[in-house]
Amino acid sequence: MSVQYDFLIIGEDEASLCAAACAARAGARAALLRPNRQKKQNAPAASPAIPNFVWRRLELQDYDLTLEPISAHVTLFKDGSSMVTYAGSKETGQALAERNIDDHLVWDDFIDEVSSLAEENLSTLPFARANPANGKVLASFLSDATALDRTARLFGSCADLIDDYLSSQTLKTHISAHALAAAGSSDLETGSASAVSEFFDEHSWRLRTPKDAASLRAVLEKVCQDAGVDIHSGKITEIASEGENYVLVMLGAEEELKTRTIFFSTPDAAWQAGAHGSVLNSTSGGAHASVTVRFKLSDRIPPAAADDKAIFQIVDDIDDVRDARAAAVKGKLFDKTPVEFEYTANGEIIARTNYFPAAFYEDGAWRGWTGQDRQAAAAIVKSRLISRMPDLASQIRRAEAEVITPTTKPGLFDDCDKVVIQMRRHNSIAAAVKLIDEIMARDAK
Secondary structure, three states: OOEEEEEEEEOOOHHHHHHHHHHHHOOOOEEEEEOOOOOOOOOOOOEEOOOHHHHHHHOHHHOOOOOEEOOOEEEEOOOOOEEEEOOOHHHHHHHHHHOOOHHHHOHHHHHHHHHHHHOOOOOOOHHHHOOOOOHHHHHHHHOOHHHHHHHHHHOOOHHHHHHOOOOOHHHHHHHHHHHHOOOOOOOOOOOOHHHHHHHOOHHHOEEEOOOOOOOHHHHHHHHHHHHOOEEEEOOEEEEEEEOOOEEEEEEOOOEEEEEEEEEEOOHHHHHHHOOOOOOOOOOOOOOOEEEEEEEEEOOOOOOHHHOOOOEEEEOOOHHHHHHHHHHHHHOOOOOOOOEEEEEOOOOOEEEEEEEEOOOEEEOOEEEOOOHHHHHHHHHHHHHHHHHHOHHHHHHEEEEEEEEEOOOOOOOOOOOOOOEEEOOOOOOHHHHHHHHHHHHHHHHHO
16 A cells, blocks of 8 residues: 655755655655665765744754854965855955955945845746736736846846946856856856856855764754654655556555655756756756765865865856856866865865766767766866865875766656656755745645
8 A cells, every 4th residue: 555645755955854844844744755875974065054934844943953154155266366255245345345356335236136136036027927818917027127127137147147246357256156056057148147146045055064963964854753754765666647646656566655746856866866857947057967076084184265164166267167067068078167165074075066067978979977987077176176275185085976967868757747856056945945835835726
C-alpha cells in the first residue's frame, strides 16, 4: 500500500528542509526524499539567511541553533587590490568614501532601486496574469508606463542597471561577479538585472555555523521530524500517474509513495535526481555545470583580506565574466573563470563556480563530462585560488571535487506533470517556502 502525501520534496539542502517543514506546519502531508548515498559529514558551507516568516513558522528559537552572518562580500583582483561591500548600506557607503570612490554618493539610491525591484517577480507583474481570455489585464499593463519600465528594468541586463548609478569599474565588476555567481551568466545577458536585485535582498545574505555548533542542516532535519515530515531515503525506480491528481513514486521494488506534487527546491537537486531544471528563468543560468571543490589543508593559512568570515570572488575584470560565460555556452573550459570561495569553521576552503559548460563541444559534436574534465576543472579552480593566495599551494592536503550538470537524457520525470522545480535563487530558502505556499493556496481553490 502506498503512503499518500501532498508534497514529496526531493533534496537534502537547507531550502528543501525548510520547505518540507513549513508545508507540514501549514497542514500539508509532506515527505522528504534524500539521495540514497552516504555523504561524509564535512564542515558546512554558508547558507542563505532564514527569513523572519520562516523562522516564526518553524519556531526555530526553540532549537539549539547558533548562526553568524558572513562579514562581507569581497572581490580579490589580479593586481592585489580588493573591493568590499557589507550588508548595511551605511557601512558600505562609508567604506567607499574612505577609498575616495565617488559612488558612495549614490549608493543609497542604488540600493533603494535594486531593493524595490527585488520585490517584483513573475507572479506579481501584471503581464504574468494576462492571457487571451483576460485582455483587459494585458491592455492595462501595456498602457501603464511605470509597469512597463519596471519590467524592462527587472528583465534588462545587469550592466545597464548598474551603469545607471555607478561609475567605478572596480565596484561594478565586484557587484556583477557576486550577483551573477549563482547564475553563471554574463552581465550583458537579458534578465541578468534580476540577479542583481535578488542579490541585495536581505534574505540572500548568508549565514555560517560556528565551529562546534550544530549545523543548520542538522537542526532543520530535527525540525522536519518534529513537524511530522516523513523522511525517506532511496533511489526512484519508477513514476506513474495515479488518476488526475496524484503520481506514484516507486522506491525499489517494495516502497511506493503517492503524492500530489514532486517538489525540487533548487535546479541542482533536480539535476542530481535526473529531472530537467528550469530554462525559462533568466537567472537559472542554462548551459553551465555547477562545480564545487573542497580543499582540506594541512595547516590554516592567513585568510584572504584578513577576513575568514567573508564570501570571496576571484575575478580579474568584467571581461572574464563575459568570456567565461561565452566559453561555457560554446562547450569549452576557460582558464580565468570567476571563482567564489569561503572558509569553513574548521579551516577548510570551499570553492565553487558556475562558469563551466554543461557539456563539451569537440570535433563537431557534443559530449558529456569525463573524469579528465573533472580533473581539469578542479585544476583551474585550484589555480585561481593560488593566484590570490600563493601560500595555499603548499598546504593543500586533499581536494574533493563535485560536478553537477543539467540532465539532457530522457528520464523518469519527463512525462510527469506534477513536478515543480524552483529556479535558481540567491534567497533559495525564502523562495522555496513561498512557492510551497503558492501551490497550497492554488490547490485549496
